[in-house]
Amino acid sequence: MLRIGILGAAGIAPTAVIRPAARRTDVEVVAVASRRTESARQFAERHRIDRFYGDYSELLADTGVDLVYNALPPSEHAKWSIAALEAGKHVLCEKPFAMNANEAAQMLEAAQSTGNRLIEAFHDRYHPLSAELDAIKASGVLGEIKTLRGDFSTSNPFDPTSLRHDPRLGGGSLMDLGCYPIHWVRAFMDEEPTVVRATATLNPLGADLSVTANLQFPSGTQALITSAMLEQPQHLNSSLEVTGTEGKLVVNNMVFPSRGHSITQTNNGLDRSWTVRGLETYDHQLEAIIHALQSGHELPTEGRDSLANMKIIDGIYAAAGLSR
Numbered sequence: 001m002l003r004i005g006i007l008g009a010a011g012i013a014p015t016a017v018i019r020p021a022a023r024r025t026d027v028e029v030v031a032v033a034s035r036r037t038e039s040a041r042q043f044a045e046r047h048r049i050d051r052f053y054g055d056y057s058e059l060l061a062d063t064g065v066d067l068v069y070n071a072l073p074p075s076e077h078a079k080w081s082i083a084a085l086e087a088g089k090h091v092l093c094e095k096p097f098a099m100n101a102n103e104a105a106q107m108l109e110a111a112q113s114t115g116n117r118l119i120e121a122f123h124d125r126y127h128p129l130s131a132e133l134d135a136i137k138a139s140g141v142l143g144e145i146k147t148l149r150g151d152f153s154t155s156n157p158f159d160p161t162s163l164r165h166d167p168r169l170g171g172g173s174l175m176d177l178g179c180y181p182i183h184w185v186r187a188f189m190d191e192e193p194t195v196v197r198a199t200a201t202l203n204p205l206g207a208d209l210s211v212t213a214n215l216q217f218p219s220g221t222q223a224l225i226t227s228a229m230l231e232q233p234q235h236l237n238s239s240l241e242v243t244g245t246e247g248k249l250v251v252n253n254m255v256f257p258s259r260g261h262s263i264t265q266t267n268n269g270l271d272r273s274w275t276v277r278g279l280e281t282y283d284h285q286l287e288a289i290i291h292a293l294q295s296g297h298e299l300p301t302e303g304r305d306s307l308a309n310m311k312i313i314d315g316i317y318a319a320a321g322l323s324r
Contacts, residue, residue: 002290005031005065005089007056007080008072009043012094016121017069018047020286027286033059056080060087067289069121070094073163074170078103081118082110090117092289096179096313097306099170100324104310108303119289120301120309122183126284128276129257130187133240136249137188141267143246148188148223150181152238152255153210156229158203164229165207167324172207174200174316178227182312184240184254185215185223187300192308193217195315200322213316225316256281 004021006013009032021027030050034040037054044052053059060068060083068084070077070093078098081091091111097120098104111118124130136142154177156164163169164176186192193215200208210228217223238255242248246267253261258280264273278284292299317324 002027002293003030003064003066004028004069005033005059005062005067006049006069006071007033007059007084008070008076009034009039010071010094013069013071014047016071016094016123016282017092017286018049020280020282023283024286026290031059031062031065057083060084060089065089067092067293074099074175075168077170078107081107085110085114085116085118088114088116090119090293092119092121094121096170096175097310101307101310101314104307108307111303117293118302118306119292119299120306121285122180122301123281123285124180124255124257125183125187125301126288127257127281128278128284129251129254129261129263132263132276133188133249133251136265137242141247141265142242142244142249145189145219145221145242145244147241147243148185148221149226149241150184150223150239150254151226152177152180153226153228153230153235154237155231155233155235157231158209158229160205165203166205167207171205172209172211173227173229174208174211174213174313176227177229178211178213178225178316179309179313180238180255181225181227181240182215182316183301183309185225186305186308186312188240188242189217189219189221189223191217191219191221193223193312195312195319198316198319200317200320202322206322208320208322211316211320213319215312 033053040052067090196214198213213225215223240251248266250264
């Protein structure tokens with residue numbers, strides 16, 4: 001039985017961990033911690049969690065917790081992930097992994113020195129859609145890959161009280177949204193790109209409302225990454241477009257494919273569209289974590305991968321002239 005403790009009574013926790021765990025018999029969410037005891041108590045009661053704490057350290061001292069889900073703001077990811085690792089826990093850390101690559105490196109060093117697992121919660125990477133895209137690339141049907149375009153944009157009007165709009169807490173469209181398309185193009189190419197140029201628009205607090213970045217891979221492939229937190233209501237786009245010398249691939253709803261997605265491949269002017277059967281992305285992620293803890297196999301969203309993604313984020317901010 002894998003016993004999970006949650007750091008932060010966060011709104012994402014039920015979707016990401018609590019409900020997927022409830023659909024299994026080999027996982028249990030046993031504890032939650034918040035900075036306010038009352039918040040932790042209410043969260044525990046609402047989700048039928050046995051133990052609650054008004055201090056993160058108290059949860060880390062709980063010997064009945066095997067894995068900590070770090071759902072805190074990005075500004076707290078490094079501190080509390082390292083503390084959890086040093087307390088003998090495995091960690092599933094929400095994206096983005098850290099505030100910068102330096103923090104990410106410190107986190108990975110803690111994982112290596114303690115021997116505990118530190119996994120970044122890019123849940124979409126565990127859906128069968130990802131394996132399908134890997135297979136398309138490997139088949140060579142697209143020919144030589146020339147360009148990629150990844151976009152994640154959604155409705156999120158400026159709110160000065162929201163952590164997603166506060167740069168001090170790790171807010172901004174690139175950290176909250178753009179980290180995904182960076183991950184998509186890196187995974188698809190299986191190469192590490194460099195940042196060529198980037199631009200950003202800022203909110204009054206200095207966080208980026210939108211980002212556009214051009215990347216180049218060692219093979220010569222070019223990638224365009226865009227992310228935006230928009231004022232317009234009911235907007236959601238998470239798409240990947242790949243153009244090769246022999247064909248084109250367009251994938252819609254990369255982030256939440258179980259809620260409806262499409263894959264369209266074009267060769268010789270003919271379109272073929274299909275979907276891939278799968279559960280919620282978070283169910284696949286939890287399954288992969290359980291298997292990895294049992295087998296010792298490295299997951300695609302841990303170790304070097306997490307550091308590499310943060311290096312690109314740092315590079316984009318630097319190219320856009322933004323200091324983090």
